[in-house]
Amino acid sequence: MSDLLRRLRGRGWRMTSQRRVVAEVLAGDHVHLTADEVHLRAAARLPEISRATVYNTLGELVALGEVVEVSTVGRAKRYDPNARNPHQHLVCSGCGTVRDVHPGGDAIGDLPEEERFGFAVGSVEITYRGLCPACA
Amino acid sequence: MSDLLRRLRGRGWRMTSQRRVVAEVLAGDHVHLTADEVHLRAAARLPEISRATVYNTLGELVALGEVVEVSTVGRAKRYDPNARNPHQHLVCSGCGTVRDVHPGGDAIGDLPEEERFGFAVGSVEITYRGLCPACA
DNA sequence: ATCCTACGATGGACTTCGTCCAAGTCAAGA
DNA sequence: TCTTGACTTGGACGAAGTCCATCGTAGGAT
Known part of the structure; x- marks a missing residue:
């Protein structure tokens, strides 16, 4: 648009x-x-x-x-193309369909300092996997 | 081994x-x-x-x-090769190095029911991205 | 111990996905 | 309208990975 x-x-x-x-x-x-x-x-x-x-x-x-x-x-x-609206993905292991999802929580904050190995962590990408209703 | x-x-x-x-x-x-x-x-x-x-x-x-x-x-x-010990990954956007990490939190629990679209969510895969000390 | 055979290895051609580059084109400011 | 440098083009190139016909061999059968 x-x-x-x-x-x-x-x-x-x-x-x-x-x-x-x-x-x-x-x-x-x-x-x-x-x-x-x-x-x-x-x-x-x-x-x-x-x-x-x-x-x-x-x-x-x-x-x-x-x-x-x-x-x-x-x-x-x-x-x-949905980049301006931060979201994660839910993927069906059966048919491969992808849906956008918006988990709560603070995934970056969940990574303890001592697990960062000096990295400057900038982003986190979460992929949920499971079976959709049709494939279950 | x-x-x-x-x-x-x-x-x-x-x-x-x-x-x-x-x-x-x-x-x-x-x-x-x-x-x-x-x-x-x-x-x-x-x-x-x-x-x-x-x-x-x-x-x-x-x-x-x-x-x-x-x-x-x-x-x-x-x-x-570390498949038997559940963990997540921290990837350097510069050189591609991968490190195993163990975030706290409950990523699966963070996905609200109404965002599951009826999927039976079985696993979650988290990738942290950033720059390692050498690439920063 | 040896023989058989189906499973595994080989390597080279091929495919897919993506990048690079020199030359041509054109959007937009003067 | 002119100019210019940013953009586009297509083809060559490259990296990652797959395929396949053929050969080799692990391990059960004898």
Whole structure:
């Protein structure tokens, strides 16, 4: 939506048709797409867009904090456009569905000083695993 | 260690020199190695061992629950031989090093009922990210 | 102890995911 | 409208991992 586009413009992003299309694809559905899926959907609107541009743009969106990379075990990275609303993921071990969840608690605070090994801990990523109603 | 080897043998694993070497490499240090590092170390003892065999063996160890795959964003998978002792991970965003940590708190309990969407939540995986002293 | 055979190992081709680069294009400020 | 440097392109490249036909061998059978 233009919300995202407006924010990007406000940060001095040079607006090109390619970047607009990628941003629109991401904002369109709140699904977790792979880079290739983003490219596919972007190409539906702008056939000449190149893979390199999609990768570049996704990387920039991640750097700007507008999108989060979701690490999936073994497969291609997925991009989560819901970055402004901090959340975690609940994954069905049966069918792979991903849902956004908002646990309470303070996971970073739960890591004791002596377990930090001098690291500057900046973020925490929590993945709940289980079976969805359909798979149970 | 022969602990691991004994368990594997007990499960009907056909013991070959390649599998023994891979298991020994993993059990040797409690470090989180990539498949390539495992191959490198295994080849130091058994020069002819192939990459495919290392991948196969690691996959089997994971399937048997003896080793856990650590998903790292954008880097090669790492293999954690410490699967029998539940723990979480602290990952350096700079160099990719992984350390085992034991946070307090009750992450599963922190997920409210209305955020579970009817899932039977069985486990939680927490990854802390930050910069290690060397990369900071 | 030796023989058999199905399971495991091999290595090279292949796939997937992603990055890099030189050259061309174009958004937006002057 | 002109200029310029940021952006895009496509193809080569690279890293990680899988596949497969063939060969070797662990370990049960004899």
